[in-house]
Amino acid sequence: MPGEYQYPFELRHLAYFREVARQLHFRKAAETLAVAQPALSRSVAQLEAALGVDLLNRTRRKVELTPVGRAFLERIEPLLRGLAAVPADIQALAGGQAGQVRVAFTGLAMATVLPGILREFNRRYPGIRVELNESPTSAQLNSLKTGEIACGFFHPDAATTPGLATRLLLQENNGVLLPADHPQARAKRLRLRDLAGTAFVMFPRAHNPGFYDRVLAAFRAAGVAPRIADEVWPRANAIGLVRAGLGATFMTPSEAKQLPGEVVFRPLDGPTPESRLVLGWRKEASPDPALGAFLVVAGSAG
Amino acid sequence: MPGEYQYPFELRHLAYFREVARQLHFRKAAETLAVAQPALSRSVAQLEAALGVDLLNRTRRKVELTPVGRAFLERIEPLLRGLAAVPADIQALAGGQAGQVRVAFTGLAMATVLPGILREFNRRYPGIRVELNESPTSAQLNSLKTGEIACGFFHPDAATTPGLATRLLLQENNGVLLPADHPQARAKRLRLRDLAGTAFVMFPRAHNPGFYDRVLAAFRAAGVAPRIADEVWPRANAIGLVRAGLGATFMTPSEAKQLPGEVVFRPLDGPTPESRLVLGWRKEASPDPALGAFLVVAGSAG
DNA sequence: GATATTGATACTCACCAGGCATCACAGGAC
């Protein structure tokens, strides 16, 4: 039956036998093990009795392994070594000194807060590996629920998912990113209605319906019919399309700071959609220590 | 310090925890383990205390693994499975139902008793693998001393090596194996002096000086000067050389029975060297059980 | 043959794993 206690020995027996097998000398092995020699003799004898097998050949003057004893030793040694390493590894894991965090992010996060957080995190927790995956908000919410990711940088919708904790990292009104040769590229400040007729590069609505709808609402408020040219993902490609002159796109000032030339960023006066970036994770009784470490760093950097 | 007892837990703790982690239910796990629930609770609590880490998250209504607990479980499961398999494997080994025997042999053995022994051994001990190596007598004696082989079929010299047990398997006077077109091939019986001038194929003297010298002694007794054409090893090649007409060679009747045509075997009257084949192994306090099984079969077949 | 070395044995003790009884708490039923 699986699960039933099935070991005719304890680790003590195995470790004692191993030491005797190494030294082939009960007294010396007993000293190494910090135990009295009779206790060692009995423990090994018990092990042999439990297995129903002779492991050692004792004359009064010398001890040697039987062939079966040698085979037994070879079998248990790697297992004992494996078990010996477990406590330290687990403690490192629990102390947040080892392990991994799976993190999802959107393009905005990568263009703003994420690089700094990662740099700081790697400095403070070199033992923890961070697994990064760009992923739209909607997919992140799913992955959080299934446990596929430990936390995610995403754009919060109106409805907060229960069981999820979030921390606001960024909240900015969007401006527009224009090709350098756009007619309005000279203007220092713009309003949405100045951009009637300009094609916009968006992302698929399902990825973040909240923001998508705020964009449409801003157009409506400005009395302009939106012209959506392409929907593209991931985010970096949208910037590429703007750079290629295919259209404009919405962008926060923080993100725009990172961009090299050939495109111009202009803030928008009047109605303009707002972007919010949050870091979200599951509320849990015993959070993953590696995640805990990540949250600390992300919090102090935010 | 290597060798010191370094485990903050016993197998019991690990097996108990594993069962609780599987069922996520202390009472059910306790039943499976045939132990009372309080004992199980305390054992797991001890394990957590020893590691200084929370492995389980207990509310009064449900139990779940912490992330660290999951990592711990994943670490110990393969090790526990490995240890669980050890006793049965070792007992099979000790019972001679598994394992391997390294066996060396000379050409004479392979041409006479060895195939039958192997057939019978494989039938009776299908779990034991036999590792075979053709090897001259002198090399076998060395390999026996070093433990490189468990037993060997070889040709005993006058001096028996101490610590070695042997069993005589074959003792026959040699005849000669002649090419089919040899002048004396028609004669039913021969004496050594009839073969004066015939070239003989031998083996390097160092491989079995005892027999080599008995050959020379037989020539001397017959008043014939030996003519050694080639020295070749392994044995099968000598027969090939005879078949090719390059010379004659000494051979026992048992071995000659196995040979197909193009060569003729003739017994020798008068002085003729004697071949002895023995099976030899180290005398040991605790012999390898796989070897023991092999010796039993080889004994009943001999 | 005397001596030293070494593993096994006898005896005792202290510890602790395990059992039983019970508690404390959380959910569900109504």
Add this chain to the structure above:
DNA sequence: GTCCTGTGATGCCTGGTGAGTATCAATATC
């Protein structure tokens, strides 16, 4: 709300056993 049931933890006691001390028995060395 109240009761009931199911759950893991706690308190207490006992039997088993691992470990220590003293000693024995056997063998190799001189």
